Amino acid sequence: MTVPTEQHRPIEDHLEAALRDTAMRNVPDDAAPPGIREAEVVPISSRRGWRVAAAGLAAAAVAGIAFGVAGATGGTDRATLPATGPTPKPVLTEQPTSVHTGANDRVVVGEFCDNFVPSGCSDHRNAPLWPFSSYTEVQAWRAQRRNETRSAWQYDARQVGDRYLHRVLGLRGLSVLSYPGYPIHGREPAAVMAVDVGYRENGTPHASGDLLLARYGEGADYPWEVVGPVRSRTPAFAITAPAVTVNAADPVQVSGRGAPAGATVHVTAITATGTVAGRDTGIADSSGHWSAPLDWNAAPGIFAVVATSGGTPARPAHFDLLGLRAG
Amino acid sequence: MADAGEARLDGTIDVAALYDAHWHAMVRLAVLLVDDRAEAEDVVQDAFLALQRRTRHLRHAAAAVSYLRTSVVNGARSRLRHRLVARRHLTQRSPHLAELEQTAHGADHDVIVAAQHAEMIAALRELPRRQREVLVLRYWSGLSEAEIAATLGVSKGTVKSTASRGLDALEQKLGDLS
Numbered sequence: 260m261t262v263p264t265e266q267h268r269p270i271e272d273h274l275e276a277a278l279r280d281t282a283m284r285n286v287p288d289d290a291a292p293p294g295i296r297e298a299e300v301v302p303i304s305s306r307r308g309w310r311v312a313a314a315g316l317a318a319a320a321v322a323g324i325a326f327g328v329a330g331a332t333g334g335t336d337r338a339t340l341p342a343t344g345p346t347p348k349p350v351l352t353e354q355p356t357s358v359h360t361g362a363n364d365r366v367v368v369g370e371f372c373d374n375f376v377p378s379g380c381s382d383h384r385n386a387p388l389w390p391f392s393s394y395t396e397v398q399a400w401r402a403q404r405r406n407e408t409r410s411a412w413q414y415d416a417r418q419v420g421d422r423y424l425h426r427v428l429g430l431r432g433l434s435v436l437s438y439p440g441y442p443i444h445g446r447e448p449a450a451v452m453a454v455d456v457g458y459r460e461n462g463t464p465h466a467s468g469d470l471l472l473a474r475y476g477e478g479a480d481y482p483w484e485v486v487g488p489v490r491s492r493t494p495a496f497a498i499t500a501p502a503v504t505v506n507a508a509d510p511v512q513v514s515g516r517g518a519p520a521g522a523t524v525h526v527t528a529i530t531a532t533g534t535v536a537g538r539d540t541g542i543a544d545s546s547g548h549w550s551a552p553l554d555w556n557a558a559p560g561i562f563a564v565v566a567t568s569g570g571t572p573a574r575p576a577h578f579d580l581l582g583l584r585a586g
Numbered sequence: 587m588a589d590a591g592e593a594r595l596d597g598t599i600d601v602a603a604l605y606d607a608h609w610h611a612m613v614r615l616a617v618l619l620v621d622d623r624a625e626a627e628d629v630v631q632d633a634f635l636a637l638q639r640r641t642r643h644l645r646h647a648a649a650a651v652s653y654l655r656t657s658v659v660n661g662a663r664s665r666l667r668h669r670l671v672a673r674r675h676l677t678q679r680s681p682h683l684a685e686l687e688q689t690a691h692g693a694d695h696d697v698i699v700a701a702q703h704a705e706m707i708a709a710l711r712e713l714p715r716r717q718r719e720v721l722v723l724r725y726w727s728g729l730s731e732a733e734i735a736a737t738l739g740v741s742k743g744t745v746k747s748t749a750s751r752g753l754d755a756l757e758q759k760l761g762d763l764s
Contacts, residue, residue, distance in 0.1 A: 268753060268757070270753055270756055270757050270760070271725065271753065273702070273706055273760075274706060274710070274721060274725050274753075274756060275725045275726075276699075276703065277702070277703035277704075277706035277707055277710075278618055278707075278710075278722065278725055278726040279726065280699075280700070280703045281617070281618060281703065281707050282614035282615075282617055282618055282726060283614070285614070285617040285623050285626070286610055286613045286614045286617055286623065286626075288610070290610065290613075415606075459728055462724055462725055462728060464728060
């Protein structure tokens with residue numbers, strides 16, 4: 260990153276904060292791009308399709324930018340020109356079972372998460388953490404939005420990640436750093452997204468941890484869900500125990516690795532509504548391992564165990580999380 | 587990873603995906619350069635329209651994002667150049683700010699922070715255009731020297747010196763106000 264002078268200057272922090280505040284205040288996360296209309300079950304490739312053809316550029320230039328709404332919405336207030344995007348895929352209506360992260364990776368959400376640990380699941384570290392607690396809830400939300408015309412932040416993985424960090428975990432100094440685009444596997448109906456989260460210091464990005472987001476359903480018309488950290492990576496700072504389980508013990512011994520020797524590790528149980536259900540601390544030994552007995556008190560359902568170290572409470576240098584279920 | 591999401595199987599750029607992924611960021615960048623949300627949206631619309639015309643010339647999504655960013659900066663520059671009535675920016679420190687800083691607690695702190703940010707943005711607006719662009723690209727967009735240089739069409743050395751001078755000027759302005 261650019262280093263205007265050899266030494267950090269306080270004005271850099273001030274400037275960065277002012278720019279961020281101004282930008283976010285003027286263009287909040289829930290600001291919808293103009294001209295976009297959400298149809299209930301139209302695949303995203305046509306629902307959000309870019310509809311500009313060469314012959315229409317002059318008209319589009321006058322009208323602003325040209326977006327179209329396909330199918331059920333029956334038109335648009337902007338010029339709608341022949342589609343140039345890929346052919347829309349049919350909408351799948353079956354209960355979701357799985358989505359793919361890559362050739363050798365597999366994340367299971369949807370029906371799996373409702374049952375939490377069904378047979379055949381290859382990765383027990385992922386759980387529907389937020390904003391939905393079950394596939395049933397997702398379906399109800401979609402039904403409720405049937406006549407909505409406004410885009411929803413739940414369709415934007417970055418916004419889902421940022422809101423989870425800020426509003427649920429209370430880590431307001433962290434945000435999604437890397438954003439691979441939308442979505443990572445082109446326009447496949449199923450998609451997952453691994454994002455680095457962290458902060459910028461003197462303009463330099465610092466990743467504190469990561470999040471794995473997955474569409475809660477099989478198709479681009481399903482919203483994003485935070486399902487845990489990216490388990491295909493091996494971060495230095497990580498929770499190593501317990502494993503995701505149907506009924507978490509109370510208290511539960513939370514252990515991990517990768518903290519600086521002697522560092523305090525804060526372990527917090529947080530429900531999906533952002534309520535702190537328990538907290539404790541551990542001290543890292545000379546090899547960086549740490550452990551803390553977490554006494555929690557959460558209503559039945561899934562809650563997150565978050566471990567942080569270094570930095571400040573709102574902007575930790577390291578963090579990891581784990582989904583547990585209170586039986 | 588960005589390329590995978592914003593390029594079609596045939597290798598062309600998927601502008602709709604780029605729009606979904608980058609509209610907010612581009613409008614925020616434009617807002618910081620032109621100070622007006624509506625104008626910022628217009629700048630971004632123009633940038634995407636220009637991108638649509640050039641997709642066949644861009645080989646990957648990263649190049650498209652760079653092209654968009656440059657278009658936004660150029661568009662903002664054009665807007666500012668043609669703005670008939672110059673804005674009169676806040677240059678005086680709020681007379682109540684110093685007092686608030688001495689007595690603030692709780693919610694008052696947020697008010698003070700907001701006022702300090704407003705002062706910073708007002709000072710930023712008074713900088714020469716190039717300095718403002720460099721600082722916004724550096725501290726909002728988080729670009730490297732090389733990326734800023736490519737966006738603005740200048741050398742890395744110019745970026746570095748311009749950023750340094752811009753920070754000096756901001757310190758001077760804010761220092762004068764306190």
